[in-house]
Structure formats: structure tokens, C-alpha cells
Amino acid sequence: MRSSTTGWLLLLPTIVILVFTGVMPFIYVLLTSFFDWNLFAVNPEPQWAAANNFRRLVHDAEFLKSIWLTLKFTLYVLVSQVAIGFALARLMMRDFPFKKFFRAVHTLPLMIAPIAVGATWRLMTVPGLGPIPYYLKNWFGIDYRLSMFPDQAFASVVLMDIWHWTPFVTLTLLAGLSNLPQEPVEQARIDGANEVQIFWDIILPAMKPVLLTTIFIRIMDALRVVDEVWMLTQGGPGAETRFIGLHIWKIVFPKTDYGYGSAMSLLTLYLTIVICWLLYVAMTARKERPL
Amino acid sequence: MFMRHLATSFVALAVASPAMADFWSDAGAAYQGVTIRGVSESTPPSNYVRDVLAPKFTEATGIQVEFETTSWDQMYDKAIKDMEAGSGIYDFVYIEQDAIYSYLSRDFLVDMTKMMAENPALVNPEFSFDNFTSFIDYFKNADGDVFGVPMEAFIKVYLYRKDLFENPEIKASFQEKYGYELAPAKTFQQWHDIAEFFTQYGLDNGEELYGTTVQAASGHPASWYEFWESIAPLYGVYNWGINQDTWTASVEHGGRMNSPEAVEALTFWLDLIKYAPPEATASTWDEVASSFAAGRAAQGLVYGENATWIATNAEKSSVVGNVGVALPPTAEGVMEEAQAGNGYIGYYDGGAFGIPHSSKNKEAALLFMEYIAQPEVQADWAEAGGRIVLNSTYDDPKVQEIDAKTDHYFTLMKDSGDLFAGAPPYPFHNQVREATAPFIYEAIIGNLTPQEALDKMAETTETELKNLGYTAN
Structure with missing residues (x-):
């Protein structure tokens, strides 16, 4: 009894912080989503709207487009980062010249704030100022203008995110690889397994918990990306890189449409949870092997 | 004897006059050590306030000024959130001409005309709203009360x-x-x-x-x-x-x-x-x-x-x-x-500084507004920021010199300024802009023809105005 009370007392600060920073804002957003509330409407007070905001979402082409773009962005960056990150982690398990230097340089992007990453990429890509459009045009005759060509803008945003976050994937997978017991691998080699078999049947299953954690973190980050995209493209050209985070920001702040923005936020949260859950189920499903 | 009196009077005047004649140190005495905070867009005129006028004001009054100049989007974001929440972070905010109608509709700002009438000790004897160009009219309500001191107009x-x-x-x-x-x-x-x-x-x-x-x-x-x-x-x-x-x-x-x-x-x-x-x-x-x-x-x-x-x-x-x-x-x-006054040929842009109701240092902020409205500080500011808000600034020799170097931009502004106009008085300015701007973006990249873009903008504007309650559902 006494130890239980002590335990709760020790947990109390955390619970209080969690309630204030997590639970209460969530409840506030949930309540707001059932109201029409725009500060600059004829009636600036919240008006009960029942589920209208959620109904609007289903028919909102801009919102649906931003969801689609976000999912596409998430898929591209996730697959790229996991593939490259895994390859680099495996590479760093071996010895090679300048390994420490490479590891330090490779990790540098992680230390830069997303807003600064976006600003740096913008400086590099603005026509008339940035080196990338200049050299692409002079060396290859490519007209590189993020603000004009949607495909270039989308690809650049994906590349920027890969550049920024692959080191995170590398580091977490490297930590996982370092802790793997070497005996099963050695045993497999003795039994004549080749490298592909070792990777596919031993390393990958053993890395599943680390991979799953890394993928979840990256999915959640990718679904809520805002700052670096805002700096690089501001969601343009048109709305071709207006991912859901940016879209919600525009609805909630410049448009001050709080009710509708809250509904969008909730739906996005729901979507994130569903995606993570589906992925979890898919990755942890036991494979039944024929005897 | 006369000479002694004269000398005594002279010395007394010399000692007394700084305190009597220097309105700024007198008026600022009660607010020594107070820090006022402001936010504005990072533009040449605002940066001049941050780098030159704010430090001079501190020197004259002892009131500290923390003036944040940031991007246009961030400026609005910060100012509106602060005023809406009533958190009192900012003691003065930049009000772009096109935002004043939204701010007035939400009663964000202090009525400066009333505040000055109620606090005569805080009013510089040389300050008058009549010194300003007609641009100040944009910052008045229907009764003619002023809610922002113009700091830039162009x-x-x-x-x-x-x-x-x-x-x-x-x-x-x-x-x-x-x-x-x-x-x-x-x-x-x-x-x-x-x-x-x-x-x-x-x-x-x-x-x-x-x-x-x-x-x-x-x-x-x-x-x-x-x-x-x-x-x-x-x-x-x-x-x-x-x-x-x-x-x-x-x-x-x-x-x-x-x-x-x-x-x-x-x-x-x-x-x-x-x-x-x-x-x-x-x-x-x-x-x-x-x-x-x-x-x-x-x-x-x-x-x-x-x-x-x-x-x-x-x-x-x-x-x-x-x-x-x-x-x-x-x-x-x-x-x-x-x-004929029935149209306009372009944008008369500019802005003012206003004091939010939520400010915790309204009096000190008011002094700052008056300080930057002095005729003496206008000429250098005009050179740095291409802006004129007082009628007298046009006649300043320094401004006339700059005018000659700029192919008479200031003369053009003085003579033809009335052909230009500020933004229409829409409280829903940001809402309609945000709803319709994506169609301009799509037209720029060729996804929509001009006709398609404008049709969609018109339709979206009407929907938005309906949602905001301006027209019946």
C-alpha cells in the first residue's frame, strides 16, 4: 500500500504535465472541432456545428489533395531513408578509412534545425542566386525552378527530407546492429548460408523491433512535416507541396478557421494512428511456414 | 547688480531648462527601466526603427525597447495570437493598412485619441495627428478616432x-x-x-x-x-x-x-x-x-x-x-x-504602430509612438525606408536631396498619392485572401487558365463570405 502511494506520488509530476500539455489540449481541440469558429466572421463567437466540420472534410478537394501528397511524401521518404539508412548502418559496422570522419559528417544534418535546413536548401535552389539551378542549367541545360515545376518541387522536398533524416535512421539501426548477437550469423556462415540469406533470414528478423520503432518515428515525423517545407517551397508551386501540416497551419492561423482546422487536426491524428497500427500488424504478423 | 541678476538667471535657466524643456526625460521618468516590446515585419522602415529610433528613444527616456522584426507571416501570427489571447507580450504592434479593419472589428487596439485626451501629461506639446498626411485616415474609426500612428506610407x-x-x-x-x-x-x-x-x-x-x-x-x-x-x-x-x-x-x-x-x-x-x-x-x-x-x-x-x-x-x-x-x-x-476619386491606379501601402488592449505598458508605448512621429527624425528615416507620413517631411532639405536622386519619387508620391488607394475596408481580408490565393498560384504554374482561376476565385469568395456570415446561407 505504502509503496503504491509512493509510486503514484513519484508519477504525479509526470501525470500533471501530461494532463496539461497533452490531454487538455486534445480535449480542447476535440471540442473546438464541433464548432464553427472564426474570429473575423460576422459573429466571432463559436457556433455549434455538430459534425459539419468533419462532413466538409470529405468533400474538401484541397484537404484531400494535401492528405494524398502527405502520404506520397511519407512513402517516398520512409522507403528511401530506411533503405539508405540500413545500407549505411551495415557499412559502418565494417572498418574502412576515415570511418569516424564519415560518421561525424553524416550525422551533421541531424543537428540542424528543420527551419535552417529549409532556409539552406532555399538559398541553394533559388534561381538567380542558388548554385544548383545555375550549374544544372549551365552544365546540363536543365531549367530547375521549384517555384514553377511541381515535380521538381516535390522531388526536392523529398530529397531534402532524406538528406536531413537519413542519419537518424542510420544511427538507430547502427545501434540495433551493434547489439545483435553474432553467434547465429557465424553459425549460418558455417552452415553455408550466403550474405543475402543471412541478411534476409537472420539479421532482418532480429532487427524487427528496432526497425519498427524507427519506422514509426519517421512516419509520425513525415506526416507532420512543416518547417523545412515551408522554408523551401511554402507549399508551392500552387499547392503541390502543401502537406497536411502546412495546410492545417494555413486554415488555423491566416484564415483563423479554428473549428475546421481542429477537425482536420483530429482526422490527421486518426490517420496517423491507423497507419501506424496497420504497419504494426503487418510487420508483426507471424509467418506460418509450411512444414 | 543687473549683471549679477542676469548671470544668476542665466545659470538658473541653464540648470533648469533640460528638465523643463526635455519632454521626453520628464514624461519618461515615471517609466524608467520599463521595457516595451513590439513586433513588426522586417522591412527597411521597421529595421530603421529597431536600429536607430528605438535606441535613441531609450537614451531620451530611459525606457527600454525590444523590437522584433520578422517575416510578414510570422509578424501577423505573433501579433494576432497575442492580442486574441490577451497575453500582453507586445506593447505595440505593426498594423498594416490592410489589417486595420480586421483589428478594429475585433477591438484589439487602444483608441489613441481617447488615451491622449485622458493623459495630457503624456502628450508631447508638439505632437498632433494633424501633422500627418491623409494616410492616417486609414487608421481612424467612424468617429475619427485614431488607432495607429503611421510609421510608413509609400x-x-x-x-x-x-x-x-x-x-x-x-x-x-x-x-x-x-x-x-x-x-x-x-x-x-x-x-x-x-x-x-x-x-x-x-x-x-x-x-x-x-x-x-x-x-x-x-x-x-x-x-x-x-x-x-x-x-x-x-x-x-x-x-x-x-x-x-x-x-x-x-x-x-x-x-x-x-x-x-x-x-x-x-x-x-x-x-x-x-x-x-x-x-x-x-x-x-x-x-x-x-x-x-x-x-x-x-x-x-x-x-x-x-x-x-x-x-x-x-x-x-x-x-x-x-x-x-x-x-x-x-x-x-x-x-x-x-x-475623379472613383477608382485608383495602384496600392498606397503602409502601416502604423498601435497599442493592443492587452499591453501592460500602454503609457510607455504611447510615448514611443509620439517619439517616432517627431518631424526631426523623419528625413533620415525617409532615406532609409522610402516612406513619408508627415506633411512637413516633403519640405525637408534632406528629403528634397534624396528626391532628386530618386528621380523625384517623393514628389510623385506627394503629387499623385491620391491616385493610389489602400486595401478595401474588409474585416475578412485574410480569410478571402487565403481562400482564393491558391487559384492565383495554380494560374501561375499553368494548371488553370486565367478565366478558370478567376471563376474559381469568385465562387470561393462567395462561399467564404457565406461561411463568415456576410451573406445568407
């Missing part, structure tokens, strides 16, 4: 490169090609021809020179502003084409947002992009000024706050001494409408 003018336009060889070549003399554009066809000519000239001579600036950011409202505030009025489409009696936008419902004139204007403007520097589709007002200052454009519409530094500051501009200033071209009848 017009968006047509700039051109005099060195190019007056070059005899270029002139001859232009004459030969187009059959008329090269001069600042008076018609849209001339604007187009000049743009086409200089873009080709740049290509032929291996120069990074383009025909015109276009503020066509394809993901930022700057492009929306250039079209609705500067281009559409030149074609006679005013107030964004919204019918203010019915709050409708489409031609079908009595508006002009998708009228033939608006379509013609958008078609013309979009066509200019191919003669603009490649950065045009990423350019807001700042980048347009930078492109012109870098000598990358032969002509274009540039906000006046940048005109003076482009024309005079050799450290930042490579076209110093070569900048010409003129009124923009207009469609037939538009100039006459503007002269």
Missing part, C-alpha cells in the same frame, strides 16, 4: 532603368523593332514590348537582364497582392472585384472578380512571367526589389519602401543613379476614374 510605383531607356543604341534598336520611341510604358502593350525587347537584349548580349519584374511567388500571397492591388486596378477592377453592397464576387451575382477586365488583366500579368527573371515565381515584394537592385530587370512595379535604397544605396544596389520612376500604365478611362 506607393507601388513603376521603376525603370534610365541607363537602358536613355541609351541611344538601345533606343534606336527599339524604335526599329517596334516603330515607336522607347520610353516608360504608358500602355500595357508598351509594357509587354519593353519586356520582350530587353529579355531578348539580355540573351543577345549574354547579360542576366530580363524585361520586367513580376511578383509572382507561386506559393506565397505576394502574387495575389500584386494582382489584386496593383494589376487589376490598372484595368479598372477595384476592391478585388467584390461588390460591397451585396458581398458577391462573380459577374453573375453583381461582382467583377471574374469580369472580362479581370481576365484580361490576369492574362497580361501571367504573360509577363516569361519576360521576368527566373526567380519571379519565387519572388515576394523583397525579392522583386532585390532583382531590380541587382540590375536583373529593365522595368517593373516595386514597392516604394524599396525605391529609395535601390536608387541611392550603392552598398546594396547596382543600379544607383540609373533608376527612373513613373506612374504605371493604365487601361482607357482608369486614370480619369482615379482622378
Whole structure:
């Protein structure tokens, strides 16, 4: 009894912080989503709207487009980062010249704030100022203008995110690889397994918990990306890189449409949870092997 | 004896006069050590306040000033959140002319006329709202009370490169090609021809020179502003084409947002992009000024706050001494409408500092507002920021000197300022802009034709106004 009370007392600060920073804002957003509330409407007070905001979402082409773009962005960056990150982690398990230097340089992007990453990429890509459009045009005759060509803008945003976050994937997978017991691998080699078999049947299953954690973190980050995209493209050209985070920001702040923005936020949260859950189920499903 | 009295009086006067005559140290005495906080957009006039006027004010009064200059979006974000939440972070905020109606509708700001009447000890005897140009009228309510002290005002003018336009060889070549003399554009066809000519000239001579600036950011409202505030009025489409009696936008419902004139204007403007520097589709007002200052454009519409530094500051501009200033071209009848007060030919932009109700240091902030409104500080500020808010500033010898260097930009502003207009008095300014701007972006990148973009904008505007309660559901 006494130890239980002590335990709760020790947990109390955390619970209080969690309630204030997590639970209460969530409840506030949930309540707001059932109201029409725009500060600059004829009636600036919240008006009960029942589920209208959620109904609007289903028919909102801009919102649906931003969801689609976000999912596409998430898929591209996730697959790229996991593939490259895994390859680099495996590479760093071996010895090679300048390994420490490479590891330090490779990790540098992680230390830069997303807003600064976006600003740096913008400086590099603005026509008339940035080196990338200049050299692409002079060396290859490519007209590189993020603000004009949607495909270039989308690809650049994906590349920027890969550049920024692959080191995170590398580091977490490297930590996982370092802790793997070497005996099963050695045993497999003795039994004549080749490298592909070792990777596919031993390393990958053993890395599943680390991979799953890394993928979840990256999915959640990718679904809520805002700052670096805002700096690089501001969601343009048109709305071709207006991912859901940016879209919600525009609805909630410049448009001050709080009710509708809250509904969008909730739906996005729901979507994130569903995606993570589906992925979890898919990755942890036991494979039944024929005897 | 008389001499002794005289000497005594002189000494007494000398000792007493700083305290008596220096209004700022007297008025500021009660607020020594207080820190007032402000937020504004990072523009030449605001940066001058931060770097020069705020430190001088602190020196004069002992009141500290923390003045944050940030991006346009962030400035609004921070100011509105602070005022709405009543958190009192800021003691003064920048109010862009087009935002004042939203702020007044939400009662965010202190009535400065009333505050001064109630606190005569805080009013500098030399301060008067009558000193200001008519731009201050934008910051008054229906009763004539003032809610913001203007700190910048300028017009968006047509700039051109005099060195190019007056070059005899270029002139001859232009004459030969187009059959008329090269001069600042008076018609849209001339604007187009000049743009086409200089873009080709740049290509032929291996120069990074383009025909015109276009503020066509394809993901930022700057492009929306250039079209609705500067281009559409030149074609006679005013107030964004919204019918203010019915709050409708489409031609079908009595508006002009998708009228033939608006379509013609958008078609013309979009066509200019191919003669603009490649950065045009990423350019807001700042980048347009930078492109012109870098000598990358032969002509274009540039906000006046940048005109003076482009024309005079050799450290930042490579076209110093070569900048010409003129009124923009207009469609037939538009100039006459503007002269009659029934229309306008471009944007009279600017802003003021206001005190939020949530401020915790209103009195100290009021003193700061008055300090920056002194005639003595205006001339240098005008040079740094191309802005004039007091009538007397036009006559200042220093300003007249700058005026001569800027091809008489200030004279143009003084004489023709009434042809320009601020944003229409819409409390829903940001809401309609945000709802409709994506269609301008889509038109810029070619996903929508001008007609499609304007039809969608008109429809969306009406939906938005309905949602906001301006029209019946």
C-alpha cells in the first residue's frame, strides 16, 4: 500500500504535465472541432456545428489533395531513408578509412534545425542566386525552378527530407546492429548460408523491433512535416507541396478557421494512428511456414 | 547688480531648462527601466526603427525597447495570437493598412485619441495627428478616432532603368523593332514590348537582364497582392472585384472578380512571367526589389519602401543613379476614374504602430509612438525606408536631396498619392485572401487558365463570405 502511494506520488509530476500539455489540449481541440469558429466572421463567437466540420472534410478537394501528397511524401521518404539508412548502418559496422570522419559528417544534418535546413536548401535552389539551378542549367541545360515545376518541387522536398533524416535512421539501426548477437550469423556462415540469406533470414528478423520503432518515428515525423517545407517551397508551386501540416497551419492561423482546422487536426491524428497500427500488424504478423 | 541678476538667471535657466524643456526625460521618468516590446515585419522602415529610433528613444527616456522584426507571416501570427489571447507580450504592434479593419472589428487596439485626451501629461506639446498626411485616415474609426500612428506610407510605383531607356543604341534598336520611341510604358502593350525587347537584349548580349519584374511567388500571397492591388486596378477592377453592397464576387451575382477586365488583366500579368527573371515565381515584394537592385530587370512595379535604397544605396544596389520612376500604365478611362476619386491606379501601402488592449505598458508605448512621429527624425528615416507620413517631411532639405536622386519619387508620391488607394475596408481580408490565393498560384504554374482561376476565385469568395456570415446561407 505504502509503496503504491509512493509510486503514484513519484508519477504525479509526470501525470500533471501530461494532463496539461497533452490531454487538455486534445480535449480542447476535440471540442473546438464541433464548432464553427472564426474570429473575423460576422459573429466571432463559436457556433455549434455538430459534425459539419468533419462532413466538409470529405468533400474538401484541397484537404484531400494535401492528405494524398502527405502520404506520397511519407512513402517516398520512409522507403528511401530506411533503405539508405540500413545500407549505411551495415557499412559502418565494417572498418574502412576515415570511418569516424564519415560518421561525424553524416550525422551533421541531424543537428540542424528543420527551419535552417529549409532556409539552406532555399538559398541553394533559388534561381538567380542558388548554385544548383545555375550549374544544372549551365552544365546540363536543365531549367530547375521549384517555384514553377511541381515535380521538381516535390522531388526536392523529398530529397531534402532524406538528406536531413537519413542519419537518424542510420544511427538507430547502427545501434540495433551493434547489439545483435553474432553467434547465429557465424553459425549460418558455417552452415553455408550466403550474405543475402543471412541478411534476409537472420539479421532482418532480429532487427524487427528496432526497425519498427524507427519506422514509426519517421512516419509520425513525415506526416507532420512543416518547417523545412515551408522554408523551401511554402507549399508551392500552387499547392503541390502543401502537406497536411502546412495546410492545417494555413486554415488555423491566416484564415483563423479554428473549428475546421481542429477537425482536420483530429482526422490527421486518426490517420496517423491507423497507419501506424496497420504497419504494426503487418510487420508483426507471424509467418506460418509450411512444414 | 543687473549683471549679477542676469548671470544668476542665466545659470538658473541653464540648470533648469533640460528638465523643463526635455519632454521626453520628464514624461519618461515615471517609466524608467520599463521595457516595451513590439513586433513588426522586417522591412527597411521597421529595421530603421529597431536600429536607430528605438535606441535613441531609450537614451531620451530611459525606457527600454525590444523590437522584433520578422517575416510578414510570422509578424501577423505573433501579433494576432497575442492580442486574441490577451497575453500582453507586445506593447505595440505593426498594423498594416490592410489589417486595420480586421483589428478594429475585433477591438484589439487602444483608441489613441481617447488615451491622449485622458493623459495630457503624456502628450508631447508638439505632437498632433494633424501633422500627418491623409494616410492616417486609414487608421481612424467612424468617429475619427485614431488607432495607429503611421510609421510608413509609400506607393507601388513603376521603376525603370534610365541607363537602358536613355541609351541611344538601345533606343534606336527599339524604335526599329517596334516603330515607336522607347520610353516608360504608358500602355500595357508598351509594357509587354519593353519586356520582350530587353529579355531578348539580355540573351543577345549574354547579360542576366530580363524585361520586367513580376511578383509572382507561386506559393506565397505576394502574387495575389500584386494582382489584386496593383494589376487589376490598372484595368479598372477595384476592391478585388467584390461588390460591397451585396458581398458577391462573380459577374453573375453583381461582382467583377471574374469580369472580362479581370481576365484580361490576369492574362497580361501571367504573360509577363516569361519576360521576368527566373526567380519571379519565387519572388515576394523583397525579392522583386532585390532583382531590380541587382540590375536583373529593365522595368517593373516595386514597392516604394524599396525605391529609395535601390536608387541611392550603392552598398546594396547596382543600379544607383540609373533608376527612373513613373506612374504605371493604365487601361482607357482608369486614370480619369482615379482622378475623379472613383477608382485608383495602384496600392498606397503602409502601416502604423498601435497599442493592443492587452499591453501592460500602454503609457510607455504611447510615448514611443509620439517619439517616432517627431518631424526631426523623419528625413533620415525617409532615406532609409522610402516612406513619408508627415506633411512637413516633403519640405525637408534632406528629403528634397534624396528626391532628386530618386528621380523625384517623393514628389510623385506627394503629387499623385491620391491616385493610389489602400486595401478595401474588409474585416475578412485574410480569410478571402487565403481562400482564393491558391487559384492565383495554380494560374501561375499553368494548371488553370486565367478565366478558370478567376471563376474559381469568385465562387470561393462567395462561399467564404457565406461561411463568415456576410451573406445568407
